[in-house]
Amino acid sequence: MxxxxxxxxxxxxxxxxxxxxxxxxxxxxxxxxxxxxxxxxxxxxxxxxxxxxxxxxxxxxxxxxxxxxxxxxxxxxxxxxxxxxxxxxxxxxxxxxxxxxxxxxxxxxxxxxxxxxxxxxxxxxxxxxxxxxxxxxxxxxxxxxxxxxxxxxxxxxxxxxxxxLGQPATGTRVALTVELFSQETRLTELGATVLYGWNRLTGTATDPSGPVAVEMQASVDYTSGSGPFSGFVTFTFADGAVIGTRMEGLATRGADGATQFASTVGVLGGTGRYAGATGTGTFTGTRTAGVGQPATLTFTLTVGRA
Missing domain, CATH: 2.60.120.10 (Jelly Rolls)
Structure with missing residues (x-):
């Protein structure tokens, strides 16, 4: 040609x-x-x-x-x-x-x-x-x-x-592990298998700058403990800077009753040193009991500028 x-x-x-x-x-x-x-x-x-x-x-x-x-x-x-x-x-x-x-x-x-x-x-x-x-x-x-x-x-x-090769991926890498605890829930159960509603969870992670407050607002749509979830996660750093994100993921409940989480994350914006932030990431994690119980999650974000 x-x-x-x-x-x-x-x-x-x-x-x-x-x-x-x-x-x-x-x-x-x-x-x-x-x-x-x-x-x-x-x-x-x-x-x-x-x-x-x-x-x-x-x-x-x-x-x-x-x-x-x-x-x-x-x-x-x-x-x-x-x-x-x-x-x-x-x-x-x-x-x-x-x-x-x-x-x-x-x-x-x-x-x-x-x-x-x-x-x-x-x-x-x-x-x-x-x-x-x-x-x-x-x-x-x-x-x-x-x-x-x-x-x-x-x-x-x-x-x-x-x-x-040899050139780093664009943006700043942010990696955090946090245990989140439920603060508020509004859940509806239909029969023995269907559960939907929302859950607000908070926790504190750490990074080199100090403590990082993490707040998750999650909507869930589960059948027999498994199904999609979505919502928002906000990270507030020790210097007051904020990263806001949106998540879309999947929860999978195992035979032992533990639930595994996997989600993509998109950066919506930020303040302070993260003003104008863009980027993407993921998180994975585990919850050993039912909805509303503590969950341990690991977030990995690549944060850039618009």
Whole structure:
């Protein structure tokens, strides 16, 4: 495939980004490497954006649907992504190197293979790669024709589409573990299995600056102790700075009666040193008894600026 010689109309040109691409996504900075004994490429990769959205069930994250075209001879800068990505090769053969970590390759028959680095594989049309956040990898087009990949990527809002290895993820990392105690509840039970309502919990964590007050306002919709929850979590730091977040998660009750929690978190804003904050994160945790009893949670946030 060759690129058209006449300039594209501005509306479409805005969606075709000439940049070095990550193996499944573009927007890496210039300075890409070329493979040994290969001529330097005369073209750059392009990204065509089909759509993007901000899913309500993934607060603080943006979902992208794109088509990436990598011209012959182009090799890519080793990099990682700040989120989950799926890429299906539509045309050509992608030479894909796992630098560290594990990628899932799904073949045309739907069989899944785990590929752990360091290792190089060839990904052919109809095959799909599933990349977790932080997977270190690179790729190249060593064929005579273009490689075309359709990509779905769920990334932190505001995060780059790809981050070169050696460059930290955008934002400040905030990691806290806290035991939360219920202060108020309004719950409705229907029969022996359905429970819904809200719960306000508070607790105190610590970070290098001192104590951190944590308040959670949670709505729950459980059947037999398991189900979705949502709400807000506010962190107030020792210097008075505040981070406000929204959560969407899932509670899973085990046979022993303990409940496991997993949630995504989106930063809504902040005050003080976190004024104008944006970002994303997660939390996981456990509660050994019923709703309204103490829960121990570990939060990990990446906080940036708008």
């Amino acid at each position: 060759t690129h058209p010689r006449r300039p594209r109309p501005p509306a479409r040109g805005a969606r075709l980004v000439a940049a070095l691409v990550a193996a499944l996504v573009v927007a890496l900075p210039s300075g890409g490497m070329t493979a040994a004994a290969e001529p330097a490429p005369t073209a750059t990769a392009t990204r065509q954006e089909f759509a993007e959205a901000a899913p309500r069930n993934a607060p603080g994250q943006t979902l992208y649907f794109q088509r990436v075209t990598i011209p012959p001879g182009l090799a890519l800068v080793p990099h990682f992504h700040e989120g989950l990505q799926l890429g299906r090769v539509v045309r050509g053969t992608l030479t894909y190197e796992v630098v560290s970590g594990t990628v899932q390759r799904v073949d045309r028959a739907g069989r899944t293979e785990s590929v752990t680095g360091p290792r190089t594989i060839r990904v052919r049309p109809g095959e799909t790669l599933i990349e977790d956040a932080g997977l270190a990898h690179t790729g190249a087009n060593r064929s005579r024709g273009p490689v075309v990949i359709d990509v779905a990527a769920l990334l932190g809002t505001g995060a780059p589409l790809a981050t070169p």
